[in-house]
Amino acid sequence: xxxxxxxxxxxxxxxxxxxxxxxxxxxxxxxxxxxxxxxxxxxxxxxxxxxxxxxxxxxxxxxxxxxxxxxxxxxxxxxxxxxxxxxxxxxxxxxxxxxxxxxxxxxxxxxxxxxxxxxxxxxxxxxxxxxxxxxxxxxxxxxxxxxxxxxxxxxxxxxxxxxxxxxxxxxxxxxxxxxxxxxxxxxxxxxxxxxxxxxxxxxxxxxxxxxxxxxxxxxxxxxxxxxxxxxxxxxxxxxxxxxxxxxxxxxxxxxxxxxxxxxxxxxxxxxxxxxxxxxxxxxxxxxxxxxxxxxxxxxxxxxxxxxxxxxxxxxxxxxxxxxxxxxxxxxxxxxxxxxxxxxxxxxxxxxxxxxxxxxx
Amino acid sequence: xxxxxxxxxxxxxxxxxxxxxxxxxxxxxxxxxxxxxxxxxxxxxxxxxxxxxxxxxxxxxxxxxxxxxxxxxxxxxxxxxxxxxxxxxxxxxxxxxxxxxxxxxxxxxxxxxxxxxxxxxxxxxxxxxxxxxxxxxxxxxxxxxxxxxxxxxxxxxxxxxxxxxxxxxxxxxxxxxxxxxxxxxxxxxxxxxxxxxxxxxxxxxxxxxxxxxxxxxxxxxxxxxxxxxxxxxxxxxxxxxxxxxxxxxxxx
Numbered sequence: 252x253x254x255x256x257x258x259x260x261x262x263x264x265x266x267x268x269x270x271x272x273x274x275x276x277x278x279x280x281x282x283x284x285x286x287x288x289x290x291x292x293x294x295x296x297x298x299x300x301x302x303x304x305x306x307x308x309x310x311x312x313x314x315x316x317x318x319x320x321x322x323x324x325x326x327x328x329x330x331x332x333x334x335x336x337x338x339x340x341x342x343x344x345x346x347x348x349x350x351x352x353x354x355x356x357x358x359x360x361x362x363x364x365x366x367x368x369x370x371x372x373x374x375x376x377x378x379x380x381x382x383x384x385x386x387x388x389x390x391x392x393x394x395x396x397x398x399x400x401x402x403x404x405x406x407x408x409x410x411x412x413x414x415x416x417x418x419x420x421x422x423x424x425x426x427x428x429x430x431x432x433x434x435x436x437x438x439x440x441x442x443x444x445x446x447x448x449x450x451x452x453x454x455x456x457x458x459x460x461x462x463x464x465x466x467x468x469x470x471x472x473x474x475x476x477x478x479x480x481x482x483x484x485x486x487x488x489x490x491x492x493x494x495x496x497x498x499x500x501x502x503x504x505x506x507x508x509x510x511x512x513x514x515x516x517x518x519x520x521x522x523x524x525x526x527x528x529x530x531x532x533x534x535x536x537x538x539x540x541x542x543x544x545x546x547x548x549x550x551x552x553x554x555x556x557x558x559x560x561x562x563x564x565x566x567x568x569x570x571x572x573x574x575x576x577x578x579x580x581x582x583x584x585x586x587x588x589x590x591x592x593x594x595x596x597x598x599x600x601x602x603x604x605x606x607x608x609x610x611x
Numbered sequence: 612x613x614x615x616x617x618x619x620x621x622x623x624x625x626x627x628x629x630x631x632x633x634x635x636x637x638x639x640x641x642x643x644x645x646x647x648x649x650x651x652x653x654x655x656x657x658x659x660x661x662x663x664x665x666x667x668x669x670x671x672x673x674x675x676x677x678x679x680x681x682x683x684x685x686x687x688x689x690x691x692x693x694x695x696x697x698x699x700x701x702x703x704x705x706x707x708x709x710x711x712x713x714x715x716x717x718x719x720x721x722x723x724x725x726x727x728x729x730x731x732x733x734x735x736x737x738x739x740x741x742x743x744x745x746x747x748x749x750x751x752x753x754x755x756x757x758x759x760x761x762x763x764x765x766x767x768x769x770x771x772x773x774x775x776x777x778x779x780x781x782x783x784x785x786x787x788x789x790x791x792x793x794x795x796x797x798x799x800x801x802x803x804x805x806x807x808x809x810x811x812x813x814x815x816x817x818x819x820x821x822x823x824x825x826x827x828x829x830x831x832x833x834x835x836x837x838x839x840x841x842x843x844x845x846x847x848x849x850x851x852x853x854x855x856x857x858x859x860x861x862x863x
Binding site: 478479480481484490491492494495496497499501558559 | 669688701704705706708709710714719723730732773
């Protein structure tokens with residue numbers, strides 16, 4: 252069926268795009284990365300404390316606290332959607348995780364007899380299988396995120412509701428449920444597996460904070476998924492031209508539901524990690540974090556109109572926000588300025604991208 | 612050119628479609644033989660697009676039957692139509708601007724390589740095959756360029772290259788020559804000739820009378836949701852077709 256090629260293709264009229272006009276060099280992510288590098292150099296000269304090991308660890312830990320959720324929301328943004336429920340989702344997952352952990356670790360609690368028994372001294376509670384409680388409670392926390400993500404995806408992809416309104420509703424629903432289950436008091440991870448929990452969420456490995464390690468692993472996985480799997484290809488196609496995606500036979504509904512589920516799971520995981528660092532899951536935890544997360548994604552180059560974005564951009568956005576916050580603290584500027592500056596940077600980043608795309 | 616003995620690749624009988632109170636199509640019978648190029652003409656609102664969308668699996672007909680290569684078929688989604696061998700080049704080309712030419716050609720049917728349990732995209736193979744297809748179309752299109760940066764003709768080539776991936780038996784082209792340069796029109800018409808040589812049936816939906824008369828074996832004229840004429844091209848003339856389209860002549 253192949254037709255014979257009469258002459259090899261020549262490109263007499265079509266020039267090749269130069270390397271600096273392609274890929275990362277021509278993206279907002281590239282520009283923001285450059286700005287970040289400049290900012291790091293400035294910080295180095297402005298404050299001798301900035302590049303100390305302690306401060307670097309601090310920065311790495313702090314930006315990891317929103318970066319995993321930013322990876323998730325970047326998936327949604329690439330499809331041209333938005334998820335405003337990530338902040339509430341963080342709180343709810345964290346809360347469910349620590350409540351389940353406490354419940355399963357309290358003798359006489361619901362189902363606790365399967366997991367714990369009393370030591371012979373009658374006071375200490377011992378786990379039947381070490382780590383099992385932790386596993387079950389984290390799965391429970393991620394499970395509620397999964398359900399919320401499915402509901403988001405169903406409303407948006409199947410019922411055709413607007414992502415903004417759906418996830419705004421979910422923001423309120425999930426936050427409200429958090430108050431309902433906790434009576435507004437918040438909860439604390441407890442029981443025999445609590446030490447594992449803290450080690451897994453706020454510990455260090457070889458001097459690296461564990462949240463940072465999770466972030467790197469997840470970001471690499473995301474890069475592979477986005478650029479080397481058909482799912483990733485479909486995510487980009489959906490953001491570029493949804494109608495084309497549909498006409499070419501891409502399972503649009505399924506892909507949409509999947510991105511909202513991925514986003515909710517990332518937020519849930521992020522919440523669980525934050526609660527390990529805080530040592531509790533208060534009912535007002537991560538309030539308005541969705542704005543930081545979306546801001547970081549947008550600064551890093553994800554386009555809210557869809558079709559553009561990636562893990563590097565998400566991380567660069569988070570690092571930039573954190574370095575600025577850290578820098579303002581080191582410079583002893585009131586931390587209230589941070590929010591103002593973040594807003595300015597969002598607009599600047601988008602503005603620079605607009606100017607650049609007009610120049611080409 | 613049309614052999615009466617051969618099973619028509621596509622056969623519609625009594626196709627009708629209503630959208631609420633609006634009757635978009637009524638009692639359309641037509642057939643397309645292998646290797647035949649059929650022009651589908653009609654004014655805006657004549658029912659051409661609805662007919663194309665029914666054949667392509669976007670809509671289900673309210674009445675009538677579709678037979679493909681002799682078998683009755685029911686398409687619920689465009690993939691169903693594609694699975695039997697119907698490819699469509701849409702008027703707005705259905706391209707994702709933010710992806711490369713090769714990615715667009717293979718959209719929805721990416722080539723993959725297995726690495727144990729996971730299948731990753733085979734970028735090299737897709738780029739090579741896309742370049743081959745662009746070569747056949749004699750289009751100066753680089754597989755790795757973003758569609759965003761391409762000319763109208765290159766976009767057309769990408770959309771047409773897509774139909775060449777599978778062993779399509781019927782290619783429908785919705786206004787393929789509407790928005791491209793004179794030289795590129797020649798190329799597209801040349802491509803239609805080549806599809807025909809391969810035994811592929813082509814349905815050309817076009818407003819451009821010269822293009823239809825240059826490549827088609829037969830012309831079908833639609834008006835007000837009905838088929839008004841179905842004639843071999845050498846038994847009609849542009850004047851008659853125009854009269855049929857506008858309604859100056861009721862039927863032929």
